Amino acid sequence: MRALCVAVVFLGATTLSAQAAADESVEEALYGVKYASRCEACKYLAVELEARLGETGKTHDVIETGYSLDGKRKRKKYAVSELRLVESLDGVCDRLLEYNIHKERKDSTLDGVCDRLLEYNIHKERKDSTRFAKGTSTTFRTLHGLVAKGVKVDLGIPYELWDSPSAEVTQLKSQCEALLEQYEADIERWYFGSQEEPLATYLCRHRVLRKGDADCLDDSGRAKTEL
Numbered sequence: 001m002r003a004l005c006v007a008v009v010f011l012g013a014t015t016l017s018a019q020a021a022a023d024e025s026v027e028e029a030l031y032g033v034k035y036a037s038r039c040e041a042c043k044y045l046a047v048e049l050e051a052r053l054g055e056t057g058k059t060h061d062v063i064e065t066g067y068s069l070d071g072k073r074k075r076k077k078y079a080v081s082e083l084r085l086v087e088s089l090d091g092v093c094d095r096l097l098e099y100n101i102h103k104e105r106k107d108s109t110l111d112g113v114c115d116r117l118l119e120y121n122i123h124k125e126r127k128d129s130t131r132f133a134k135g136t137s138t139t140f141r142t143l144h145g146l147v148a149k150g151v152k153v154d155l156g157i158p159y160e161l162w163d164s165p166s167a168e169v170t171q172l173k174s175q176c177e178a179l180l181e182q183y184e185a186d187i188e189r190w191y192f193g194s195q196e197e198p199l200a201t202y203l204c205r206h207r208v209l210r211k212g213d214a215d216c217l218d219d220s221g222r223a224k225t226e227l
Contacts, residue, residue, distance in 0.1 A: 032124060033167050039216040040129045041175035042204035048095050048116040049187070050199050052088040085191050089113035093176040095120070114176035122166040129216035132172060136163070183208060 036044075093114005123130075123137035136144070140162065143153050155162065165173075180187070183203060190202045205214050 035168055036132065036172040036175055037129075037216065038175070038179075038212060039204065039209055039214055040132060041172055042179055042208045043129060043200055043216055044117060044120070044132060044172065045093070045114065045176045045179055046198070046200040046204060048092045049088065049113055052092050052113065052116065053084070053191075056084050056088045085188065089180070089187075091115035092117070093173045093180065094118035113180055114173050117169065117173045117176055118165055120165075120169050120172065121163075122168045129219045132169070179208065 091113065093116060095114075095116015095118055119134050120132050121135065121137055121140075123133055123139070125138050126133075143155070143162070146153055147159065186203055186207055187199075190197070190199060194202055200217055205217055209217075
C-alpha cells in the first residue's frame with residue numbers, strides 16, 4: 001500500500017512538472033516569453049556578486065569589531081571582512097533587471113544582491129544564456145530608431161514602458177533571490193575560504209547544478225553592456 005502511495009505521489013509530481021513545462025512552452029510560443037533556466041539564474045548571480053565584490057574590494061580601510069573593557073577592539077581589513085560580503089550582497093539581484101534578452105545569441109552581496117539583475121534586459125534575438133545582458137537589445141535599438149524617424153510602432157504596450165524590466169528579467173531576479181536564500185551558507189564558505197575558484201564553478205557547477213544542466217556556464221563571453 002505504501003509503495004502504491006509513493007507511486008501515486010511521484011506520478012502526480014511528474015504530471016505537475018510536465019504541465020508546468022507545457023505551460024511555459026505555450027507561453028513562449030504565444031508571447032515569446034522564455035524564462036531563465038536554473039543554470040542561467042545561478043550564472044548571473046555569480047556574475048553580479050563577483051562584480052560587486054570587485055567594486056568593494058579596492059579599499060584599504062581597516063574596521064574595528066567587538067567590545068572590551070580596556071577599550072581595545074579587534075582590527076580587520078575591510079576587504080576580508082564579513083561586513084564587505086554583506087554590503088556586496090546588498091542589491092545584486094536587482095541589477096539583473098537591467099539585463100535585456102538578446103535573442104540573436106545562440107549559447108547561453110546577501111540582502112539585495114539580486115537587485116543588481118534589474119539592470120539587465122532581455123535580448124530576444126539571442127538564444128543562449130547571453131540573451132540576458134545589460135543595455136538595449138538590437139531589436140529595441142531598431143524599434144527606437146524607427147520611432148525617432150516618425151514610424152508608428154505598435155507593440156501592444158505604451159512606449160514609455162518599452163524599457164521596463166521584462167517578465168523574463170523579473171523572473172530571473174526572483175530565481176536569483178531563491179538561490180541566494182537556499183545557498184547563502186555555501187556562498188559564505190566560498191567567500192571566506194575558496195575565492196581562488198570562480199563562484200560559478202564553486203556554487204553553480206559543483207552545488208546548484210550537480211544533477212542538472214550546466215551547459216550555460218560554458219557559453220562564450222559574459223553579460224556585456226551593449227554599445
